[in-house]
Amino acid sequence: MEINFNINGKTAKVDVDPAMPLLWVVRDELNLKATKFGCGAALCGACTLHIDGEAYRSCSIPVSFAAGKKVTTLEGLSESEDKLHPIQQAWMEENVPQCGYCQPGFMMAAANFLEKNPNPTEEDIKTNITNICRCGTQPRIIKAIKRAAQLSQTATL
Amino acid sequence: MATEEKKTKKKFSRRKFLQRGAIIFGGTVVAVIASKGPIRRFLAQKAENMDFPLLVSTQEPSFWFEVLPDNTILYKSTKLEMGQGIFTGLAMLAAEELEVSLEQIKVVHANTANGVEDSLGTGGSNTTLSLFKPIREVAATLREMLKAQAAKQWGVPVAGIKVENGIMTSGNHKATYYEISTSTKEWKTPETPALKPSSAFKYVGKDVKRIDLKPKVTGQPIFGIDQTFPDMLYAVMLQSPYIGGTLKKLNTQEAAKVSGVVKIVEDNELVAVVAKNRYAAEMGLQKIEAEWDVPKKWQQAEFEALTTVGLGTDVRIQSEGSPESLLEEAPNQIFKQEYRTPLATHAHMEPHGAVAHVEKDKATMYVGTQASTLFRSTIAKAIEVETEQLNIETTYAGGSFGRRIDSKHSEKVARIAKIVGKPVHVFNTRTQEFQNAIYRPQTHHVLAAKIGKNGTIEAITHNQATPDQVLGAIPANIGYTLLGADFVSAGHGASILYNIEHKSATLWQNKLPVHTGIWRSVGMFPNTFAIESFINELAHKTGKDPLKMRLELLAGNEQINQRYKKVLETLAEKSGWNQPKAAGIGRGIAIGNDRKSIAAAVIEVAIVDNQIRVKKVTQVLDAGLAINPEGIRMQVEGATMMGITAALYEGLTIKDGQITATNFHEYPMAKLSDTPEIEVIILEGHAEPYGVGEPPLAPVAPAIAAAVFDLTGKNLRTLPLKLS
Secondary structure (H helix, E strand, O other): OEEEEEEOOEEEEEEOOOOOEHHHHHHHHOOOOOOOOOOOOOOOOOOEEEEOOEEEEHHHOEHHHHOOOEEEOHHHOOOOOOOOOHHHHHHHHOOOOOOOOOHHHHHHHHHHHHHHOOOOOHHHHHHHOOOOOOOOOHHHHHHHHHHHHHHHHHHHO | OHHHHHHOOOOOOHHHHOOOEEEEEOOEEEEEEOOHHHHHHHHHHHHHHOOOOOOOOOOOOOEEEEEOOOOOEEEEEOOOOOOOOHHHHHHHHHHHHHOOOHHHEEEEEOEHHHOOOOOOOOOOOOHHHHHOOHHHHHHHHHHHHHHHHHHHHHOOOHHHOEEEOOEEEEOOEEEEHHHHHOOOOOOOOOOOOOOOOHHHOOOOOOOOOOOOHHHHHOOOOOEHHHOOOOOOEEEEEOOOOOOOOEEEEEEOHHHHHOOOEEEEEEEOOEEEEEEOOHHHHHHHHHHOEEEEEOOOOOOHHHHHHOOOOOOOEEEEEEEEOOHHHHHHHOHHHEEEEEEEEOOEOOOOOOOOEEEEEEOOOOEEEEEOOOOHHHHHHHHHHHOOOOHHHEEEEEOEOOOOOOHHHOOHHHHHHHHHHHHHOOOEEEEOOHHHHHHOOOEEOOEEEEEEEEEOHHHOEEEEEEEEEEOOOOHHHOHHHHHHHHHOOOOOOOOOOOOOOOOOOEEEEEEEEOOOOOOEOOOOOOOHHHHHHHHHHHHHHHHHHOOOOHHHHHHHHOOOOOHHHHHHHHHHHHHHHHHOOOOOOOOOOEEEEEEEEEOOEEEEEEEEEEEEOOEEEEEEEEEEEEOEOOOOHHHHHHHHHHHHHHHHHHHHOOOOOEEOOEEOOOOHHHOOOOOHHHOOEEEEEEEOOOOOEOOOOOHHHOOHHHHHHHHHHHHHOOOOOEOOOOOO
């Protein structure tokens, strides 16, 4: 079935099984590899992306759900590689990633969270971001989200 | 990364390369530098100390530096970047002797077609220590060759040439490394130059951020799972959901009908659904009707009982004085406890898998592996090609923790690719990651001590039962024959280091019906949990402060005791050990000695809704020379978080012949909400760097257990720690 949606500002047209998880469509049909496969059951958050401004775990969302909507992956989060999104900037400044595999999902979850909670407390961050990281970057992720909140506020002043 | 490798692939005589370091100018091999000396010395030392986990190490890692047209230096690493930050550490070391800025060094994974080999692999927290000197020697040789050539061209003495950021100057003469490197084809390899003294280090000892930050925060396709070939197919393997299960009946008719499925591979025990996309392959797998022959449907209690002190073969690995007879003589003075750690798995975030293309006379595999040289030979054998015809393109790995040393899964991927005749992408589902893994072995420990008058510990014995971690992988069981037990890995850390006159450690080697292997910090994890928990219990029993008791037990005179003492005293000060605790807080301590590094932690916990919550962790690590303190802090934080998972949540259970965990909801991980305040203090106890990735994991679980006891009076002796 042909499905149309917007991906990172561009039109995507795919002819796939409408039940196919959006994750595989984005990764393998559209060749955008930042969105990761971790568990296939919406438990780890490695596949987090945005659909119409909401964060979704794309391994458990059929591509049909995205029809006619706006999908953003990490590749589309920043304007360009030279002008990174405050989340990515904060991730660089706090030297967050170890293996790096889960980080795109964390950054997408955090970016969406900050849009809704521009000035979160540490407790807000800890209870709202529920992705999984095995390398143990959690302490730095918390710091980076706080820093990104500051960066975003400075940017909007 | 993959494209960069391809672009820089050069022609050269492979023979010259083996077991050597190479320097490449303009695509021509100009120097072959034997770096055997330092590596061999290192291995000999390690062998003497019996403290390296990989016994198979007949060759040494080799080095590949290339001067590129933009005057940057390409370093092809035989070591896997799996999150430990090794690319950054190696770039720092190379930059010191090359006299270039860190930004001028690019690090990529070496592929095996380059000829650079490394049968030692990546692991055991060995890389920095083993390459610390050799990589600088090869880098210094490259620098001196370029300087000598510039001196010859300019007619000036070598000694007068200054180098900064890869630009050489002498009087009015000036040239970049690249310009000089392309100016001749006649090169001589000098004697290995003297290395810079540590006082002249520009980067070593400074906080440096990861050099691979940018690709990781922009989501570049650097992992194995991201790799593609034109016309690539996707496959998912059928794997037994039962322990020891073998295929009895198979019906793939319905699977073959699934839209997008192009082939069902059936080759003896190997069954896989091959499709145009991953979704179709997974749907096909669900339609396979399989019946399994299960020799025994294991239940948790009987499976756990397989690992019990007294079963299997025993090897005494430590024996000082006569602890057993002292214990026998004084049954009333004996204190004895048992501890258990469970079967567990690596649960790295990128599932296991590879991308392979097997053609008529050549084969390529993209895979994140800790042992590319080993993979090359075993996979070549599995698909019946010459070793030289197979190129392993190592990719960044999405975590590993010891899992990516085993090549069996990749061998199957290669066999599928060979049968299909097209490139194939094969990665596990998360359920397969839990049910078809190589497991951290379960352990059982019995510790006994004789408590003398005044509370002195007169004798102590440690009996540990465990299946092996590495010996099963050694051909023809040479390991067992020579060593009797896996004391380099599973038994690592089982000996009692405390200054107690009569002490012994005995390993009971058990067999399990699942494949067990290396897991971050190997034997240090269970052994430190058991021994340090026991020491904490002894402190309580004898009415001593656990930290002071440890200091007393170090009253020997060895050099290591001085380092221990400093670590413990620093820990006492920084953690506020002697300060009063807040209400509702319990505090515990543990220390471990691993890969010559010493890691100790004081941990504070609270109980919230009958759950153990870790509030504060103070870790002191003496890992010798700290090459990148920032990198070390990251590793200690990571090991702390992994240690919290291992202490509070992690463990596999078995029911009706199956591993019950199918996904993360049944195998929980520490999350942001589990993150305590973490303070890391780095001490430098030596001029050489020691291991960093594994040591700080060991003290976490016993320190948490001790803190729980401090708060509740309950001694929890089984991991994961549960209050009820």
